[in-house]
Amino acid sequence: LAALPTAQIGFNYLGRFPGQQNQSDRDQRSVEHHAWQTAGDGARGGGGDRIPVIHALEVMGVVHDLPDGPQLTLIVSWPSGLLAESAARSLADGWAAMLTGLATHTSHTTDTDTGIGIGGHTPSDFPLVDISQSELDEFEATAQQMDEGA
Template sequence: MRRWSRTLAEEAVTAERIAELPVWRGRLAQAPEPLAQLTVDPSRDLTRTQRSITMALPADTTRTLLTRLPEMFRASVNDVLLTGLTLAVADWRRRHFGGATGGLLVALEGHGREEIAEHTELSRTVGWFTSVYPLFLDPGRTDWGEVWTGGATVGDVLARIKEQLRQVPDNGIGYGLLRHLNPDTAPSLRGLAEPQIGFNYLGRFDTSAAPEAADWALAPEAGAVGGEDPDMPVAHALEVTASTQDRSDGPELSVLWQWPSALLEESVVRDLAQAWIRALEALARHADTPQAVRHTPSDMDLIDVSQEELDQLASELDDWQ
């Protein structure tokens, strides 16, 4: 652990990491209008002041979102879930403010176990190292009628979000290095906008067997999210934490929405949560549409090709067949 900490400090001042600074500044400069008028106050907004709601998707929809759709787009579960969240926030803004919806500025949390240096051995450690980095996701021009029917627009948005996520180097670990461990770059990031929404997908947990029959089990008092200090300041106006519970009747995608009571009304969060469920259901429906399989530029390691060129090639191949 000491060696890893030193490695992070050394990595933070390398020329390669410092070269990422304009990228992170550019992402934070694209912040849309905030969800809440107030900002997080560390002295007021503590874990114990948070309210929460939980929503879940049934097994059939969950299977599609976690297996079929990622396979068809060569995408990750995070790609799918963040596409749904981007659409949900865009729809919420559209319905409440009209006009252009803008994108989503979100803080994405990861495990932080990135192999950024040679001879780094992390297999003898346990737990999350945790990296958090800002991400601006732009759904592009959206035909909302096609979105809700699971039409072509949904596939376009998923392909676009997937490519935007692929542009993040080393799963975003560089942001924390530049923001917290490099005294020369930290000031230029400190004064920029902070994401109001935090997102974390915790992964899959087998809850189908009795705890005593499993190799390990979640502590019942902590749940999938884990225990938190009630006096710890919250990081964001809205935290979205997803996990999959493998139950006896199939997998269930569960999403916990948490927010400080001083910042948001429950009706606002429920509206967003329901829009997110609706967007994920639309994504699942898209998996059943003809020609839903989609390649994107990041799938092509040996050539430089655009999404438009790939779609044209796929269309010509379908015509030939």
């Protein structure tokens, strides 16, 4: 392993915590109809250029359970002498766009282009029950019809 190159990006997931943040700390862009939100600008350069780093870009993530749903906060940092702010922000913006796209995709039950159902459960989600995908799809459709009729 010592002969392999080292990672240029470090990621540390700090966990999921209940609680609230002050409104002033919640400079956030809400992602409508999703189970998560992006927090405000968590990108920053800096730190001393003389402080040794393990990664050119460091990302820390934490989820806070807020009244309006879970909020993912990513803090992106880099040594300003090692990585240009424009490059770091470009990567962070691309990552935010990808996460937003993924959340948008998974929030829909039907593909908007094809009309084919997406997402949902599979038989592997229920290991204690012997059920086929078609039986599961029928069960979920019946449950949705009952919910819409209620």
